[in-house]
Amino acid sequence: MYRFICLFLLSLCLRPLAIASPVPLQPQEHGRSLQPYVELLEDRSGSATLEDALKTRGFAPVTQAQLIPGYSRSAFWLRTVLYNPTMHPHTVWLEVGIPRLQEVTLYQFTDQHWQLQQAGTKLAFAARPLDTATPVFPIILQPGESKPVLWRVASATALSIAPRIWTPELFRANEATANLVHGLYLGPLAVLGLYSLMLFLSLKQRGYAFHSASTLAFVVYELCMSGIGFRYLWPEAGTWATRLISLSMSISLICSLLFFRELLDTRKRMPRYDTLILALMTAPVISAVLSQLIDYTTGARLGTQLGLLFTGILPLFCFWTLVRGPAISWAYPMAMFMIALGNLPRVLEALGLRTPDQLSAYGTPLAGVLCSMLLLIAFTQQVQRIQQQKDEATSLLLALQEQEMEALEQLVAVRTQEINRALESARQANQAKNTLLAHISHDLRAPASVIIGYARLLPAQYRHAIEENAQHQLELIDELVDYSCIEHGEVALSPRSGYWYTFIDGIASDTRQLAAQHGNRFELHQAMDLPPVLKTDYKRLRQVLSNLLSNASKFTEQGLLSLHIERLGKGDQPSKVSLIFRVDDNGIGMSAATQFRLFQPFKRGDNSAGVQGSGLGLFISQRLVHKLGGDLTVQSQLGQGSSFSFILQLDIGAETELLAKIPASPAPLTATGRSYSILVVDDIADSRALTAHWLQVANHQAYQAKNVEDALRLLTQYPIDAVISEQHMLQCNGWDLLSAMRAEGMSQAVLLYSAIPEQPPADISFRFDLTLRKPAEPHQLLEAIEALQARQALTPPTSSELEQLKILIDSGQIGAIETWAASLARTQPACRNFAIQVMAAAVLIDIDALRCLLVSDST
Incomplete structure (x- = not known):
């Protein structure tokens, strides 16, 4: 009875889906079209549900044209019944249509209710019932079973519905082929x-x-x-x-x-x-x-x-x-x-x-x-x-170009001959100009020199004016010659190695005298870590610096001139050094208009009236700085002074290059009345040998040491009167030697002979007895030695110490006298010479000499 009721209810549910001819399944379904077995209902509102579709009676057999509605906003419901006539379960795949369909929903009546499955491009691919490009649904039918199937299709794309039935194996084979x-x-x-x-x-x-x-x-x-x-x-x-x-x-x-x-x-x-x-x-x-x-x-x-x-x-x-x-x-x-x-x-x-x-x-x-x-x-x-x-056009262009080249070559040949003639004329004119400049320079200089010579014989009130104007005339002659050479590109640099600090000291000395003439004060601010030997054209560099400093002095009264030389260490190459030069003054300054034309020839400032000059100095200086590898610039304000600066990169030279150019045998030297034993300490062999040679020519005994260790050893072995030492050496420097000597009680005077200024360490209280800058002339070196020895005159001990020496002499205690002399030399370096003479007389057991020393010092 229960089974009969269920069948009756099922028949009521299936009555709306009753189709005259269900789809009998075959063992091998290979994409058979279901159009003859399908009925279609168009839902123009697109909002009908499954219940609405089951209740309606609007389904009708579908035609081929209805399966391709194109672009439509309707939803399409299709239904059919699948029938398995075999005695075995059968699984088939229902393919609904093309891949681009957006919404595809399948309903199949299974186990007394409708089962829902979805596909379409609006749905994530993983949510599809089967891994297929087109919307496909699996359907399982038991033996003899008839299963109602209903599906809904809606899409904003062009609709093309092609329901087909497949067995899974044949679908996958067809899919692989596709x-x-x-x-x-x-x-x-x-x-x-x-x-x-x-x-x-x-x-x-x-x-x-x-x-x-x-x-x-x-x-x-x-x-x-x-x-x-x-x-x-x-x-x-x-x-x-x-x-x-x-x-x-x-x-x-x-x-x-x-x-x-x-x-x-x-x-x-x-x-x-x-x-x-x-x-x-x-x-x-x-x-x-x-x-x-x-x-x-x-x-x-x-x-x-x-x-x-x-x-x-x-x-x-x-x-x-x-x-x-x-x-x-x-x-x-x-x-x-x-x-x-x-x-x-x-x-x-x-x-x-x-x-x-x-x-x-x-x-x-x-x-x-x-x-x-x-x-x-x-x-x-x-x-x-x-x-x-393009190739044809290029060929034509090349042909035309070849013709033009032939005509151009003929024209160039003619022009070349004309240019050669013009160049020859220019060369002859330039040669004549150079000859004329040489004659003018000589003919103008000679009278000016005579005028200066005779002017010095006149009273002071006339001599000063004549000398000043004659000197100004010589400067104008030099500027005109330099200007002519620069304009014709005839200025050639002659770089050479030189002692840098000596060069700058010379410029500073000349500038101090120049500044004093106008009541100015000069200051030099120079970096102290520069190499002692640099390579440049010192003549042209001196000309530039002297010109800038001279201008600063001319336009400053009762003011301050300064030369700053700083090192740009960060950009230095191993063999080069970059220096920035700056000349400052607090004089009359310049306006912006004056600065604009400042480096033009024969152009002078608006406020330069009454100041001598031709307007060529700065033009020449700028060109020379450019030749040296820099660029001369100016910063100035009217009434507040001016500042000229430029940067040069100089090669670092070696002192051996300079020593090779110094003659080994200087002019005859006048021997002094007394010869001294002198120790020369320098790590450069050529410099050490040259200094020793000059001392030997002057009849002095010279010892040589290449480092502090050798110097201390020689000082203990030989009676040395004075020491000449370089400041910077590779291992220990001259300050280390001075400290060691004074620590051991050695009182010999020490001369600092160096190419760089004295640079004492912060932790040392000693100083050299005298300083001499390289390069020095032989007579300057000998004069420095005499000055050292004059500082070391015989200094007697105190009266109490002399009384003690008298007791030792009277008692004849020679050993005690030697001990007393050694102690005196160690504790009182100023009395070292006296102690040495006592020691010498004691060694010879010369009691009379000892008494003479005692009497002379008492006197």
Whole structure:
């Protein structure tokens, strides 16, 4: 009784789905169409539910045209009954339609209720019942079972419903074949697009870029249409993946038109038709904007209709262009015809005018591959034609150029002869000018020198004015000669090595005298860590510095002049040093207008009235600084003084280069009344040997030491009267030697003979007895020795110590006398000479000499 009731209720549920002919399943279903067994209900509102569909009686047998409604906002309900006539369970897969359908819902009546399954591009791919590109649903039927099936389809894309039944094995086999076909045409198409991109990057032809963009956009479109993109590339995509279909197609059409425009060069050859192409290009742009931002269905429908329009227009346009337009490749119209022919089935299907089949599925992509290949051939032929035209034009240009070169060579030969004659005339004139300058310099200098000589015999009130004006005349002569040489590029530098600090000391000494004439004070601020020997043209550098300092003195009264020399240590190379020179004064200063013309020849400042000068000094200085490798700049304010500066990079020289130029045998020296034993300490062998040689020529005994250790050893072995020491040496310097000598009680006077100023360490209280700067003349060195010895006159001990010595002499204690003398020399360095004489007399046991020393010191 219970079973009868259940069957009765089931019959009531199935009554709305009663179909005259259910679908009998076969053992091998290979995609059989279910159209003869399907009824369809169109829900124009798109809001009907399953209950509404079960209650309605509007289902009717479906026709082929109803399965391809195209772009529609309706939802379509389809129903059928599957029947398993066999004695075994049977599993079949129901394929609903094309891959781009957005919403597909299947209901199958199982276990007394309706089971729900969903697919479509709005759903994440992982949520589908089967891993397939198209919407497919599995259905299991028991032996002899009839199962009602109902499904709903809705999509903003073009609708194409093709219900088919498959066994799983045959579906997978057919799917593998379809994937292989897709790979065979999408792979070459993508390679073709990348190849066009490479051609664009190498040839810089924009047409290849448009072709690449069109081809790659078409590949994206085909990935969407075939379902491969939804399945493998963007399985989690939602609505945007559907919009990508219309967007990619619009981009492909736009880039195709741009490519076609570039191929035919319509902008230059056919301007009116170029306007037509631009007008056609606005259509896919509008379609893309509508589909992406406003309404996808409207925009996509417009794009499809435009595709149909392009399909008809472009081949006709190409053939017409081939017939009457400029000569183009045969591949243009063939490519357009091919893509039009392949795209026609799909366009008709999207508009609901054709049933989907293999031609509409594979015709467009295969035609796209052939079209792209033909267009590449056409574009390559065009590039070759253009290259050929360029080669012909180049050949013609070379021929014309060769003719021009022959004419130019003849003209150059004539001009060269004229230039040579002009150069010879200029050379002769320059030679005459140099001769004239030499005569002028000599003829003007000689009278000026005589005038200065006789002026010195006159009273002081006349002598000063005559000497000043004559000296100014000599300066003007020098400036004119230098100006002439500079203007004709005849100034040549003669760099040489020199003692840097001695050079700067000389400039400072001259500047102090110059500054005193105007009541000014001069200060030198110089870096003390510079190498002692630098290489430059000292004559030209002295000329620049003297000129700047002289100008500063002229325009300053009762003020301050200063020369700053600083080292730019960060940029130094191992063999070079960078120095910045700056000459400052607090004189009358200059206005901006004066600074603007300051370095022009014969130009002077507005406030230079009453000051002697020709306006050439700064011009010459700037050119000389430029020759030396720098740039002379000025900063000044009116009434607040001026500052001139420049930077030079100088080579670091070696002292051995200078020593090699000093004669080993100086002029005869006058021997002093007494000879001394002198120790020369220097780590440079040539300098040490030269100094010792000068001492030996003057009849002194010279000892040599290359370091502090050797010097201390010699001081203990020999009776040395004085020491000459270099300040900086590799291991221990001269200050270390002085400290060691004074620590051990050695009282010999020490002369600092160095190329750099005295630089005592912070932790030492001793000082050298005298300082002499390198390079010195031999007589200066000997005078320094005499000055040292004068400081070391015989100094007697105190009266109490003399009384103690008298007791030792009276008692004849020679050993005690020697001990007393050694103690005196150690504790009182000033009495060292007296102690030495006592020690010498004690060694000889000369009591009379000892008494004489005692008597003379007492006196």
